[in-house]
Amino acid sequence: MNTLITILFLIFAALILTSAIMTVTVKNIVHAALWLISSFFGVGALYLLMEAEFLGVAQVLIYVGAVSILILFAIMLTRDLEGSQNRQLTPRWWIALIVPAALFGLLIVPTVMTHDWRLPPPPPAGQPPAISGAQQIGTAFMREYFLPFEVAAILLTVAMIGAIVVAFEERERRRRVLTLAERVRLRQRQQQRQQPAPRPEPAATAVQTSEATGGET
Amino acid sequence: MPSMTEAVPLPWVLTLAGALFCVGLFGALSRRNTVGILLGIELMLNAVNINLVAFWRYLEPNVVAGQTFALFVITVAAAEAAVGLAMIIAIYRARQTVNADEVDSLRG
Numbered sequence: 001m002n003t004l005i006t007i008l009f010l011i012f013a014a015l016i017l018t019s020a021i022m023t024v025t026v027k028n029i030v031h032a033a034l035w036l037i038s039s040f041f042g043v044g045a046l047y048l049l050m051e052a053e054f055l056g057v058a059q060v061l062i063y064v065g066a067v068s069i070l071i072l073f074a075i076m077l078t079r080d081l082e083g084s085q086n087r088q089l090t091p092r093w094w095i096a097l098i099v100p101a102a103l104f105g106l107l108i109v110p111t112v113m114t115h116d117w118r119l120p121p122p123p124p125a126g127q128p129p130a131i132s133g134a135q136q137i138g139t140a141f142m143r144e145y146f147l148p149f150e151v152a153a154i155l156l157t158v159a160m161i162g163a164i165v166v167a168f169e170e171r172e173r174r175r176r177v178l179t180l181a182e183r184v185r186l187r188q189r190q191q192q193r194q195q196p197a198p199r200p201e202p203a204a205t206a207v208q209t210s211e212a213t214g215g216e217t
Numbered sequence: 218m219p220s221m222t223e224a225v226p227l228p229w230v231l232t233l234a235g236a237l238f239c240v241g242l243f244g245a246l247s248r249r250n251t252v253g254i255l256l257g258i259e260l261m262l263n264a265v266n267i268n269l270v271a272f273w274r275y276l277e278p279n280v281v282a283g284q285t286f287a288l289f290v291i292t293v294a295a296a297e298a299a300v301g302l303a304m305i306i307a308i309y310r311a312r313q314t315v316n317a318d319e320v321d322s323l324r325g
Binding site (some may be wrong): 003024029057071072096109117120132148169 | 225230253257266270275284291
């Protein structure tokens with residue numbers, strides 16, 4: 001049974017890391033966002049494996065459901081017309097590769113592997129381990145974490161208002177949807193403008209004069 | 218009842234979180250596209266959350282603080298994503314580009 005959990009952990013770790021690496025290296029930004037969703041799923045599965053079931057569900061709801069949709073919409077609204085054939089990475093991307101690689105190889109792995117983690121002793125056999133679940137989280141949010149909970153609510157409200165204000169398009173620039181009366185009036189005005197028959201002669205003379213002036217200069 | 222604490226040692230989980238953080242850092246530093254930078258930041262926040270949940274599960278499973286902290290990190294990450302993407306849309310509207318090295322009005 002323990003080997004099964006180990007194998008599951010290794011599978012999830014491989015899923016998370018390959019998806020993350022694809023996210024940062026793939027050229028098409030839409031594909032990067034889809035790989036990011038796969039990585040989010042892997043992290044949620046890892047939470048479930050660690051028996052943090054509320055966090056696992058919250059991960060799927062918030063990251064997979066909300067944040068990734070937000071990112072996909074932002075990509076759709078800001079697509080580069082030049083396409084994906086231009087450069088995706090900064091010119092000095094190898095410096096950006098050296099810094100995280102050094103951080104990982106020289107700092108994280110030695111620290112994590114050599115530190116003495118003073119793990120608590122396993123619970124005696126037959127007795128289920130005391131793990132705080134969703135019920136304990138709910139109680140804690142209503143009692144000792146009540147103030148941070150309210151502050152988080154205010155933060156979300158402020159972020160929502162801020163996002164609306166920042167992304168708001170001013171009325172003069174926005175393409176307006178006409179009402180029915182305005183559309184009728186616009187059509188009448190266009191018909192009145194078309195009533196004087198189209199005269200080809202002024203246009204032709206205009207072209208000739210422009211050519212003449214072009215020849216002169 | 219088998220559990221993760223017996224099957225997988227804690228340093229493995231922490232190494233996975235560290236690797237995910239470093240991949241996200243590389244993405245945030247190397248991408249030209251601003252949305253790509255945001256994807257890297259999301260990866261880094263996920264790595265931090267893995268760390269928090271692992272410490273909660275392995276060291277203090279009966280205290281609720283670890284999961285609570287991870288939930289607050291998720292909240293702040295969602296707010297950050299909303300504001301960041303709104304800013305990216307505003308920048309795109311003003312300059313018709315989302316590349317971070319072309320938006321350099323503040324460069325001295």
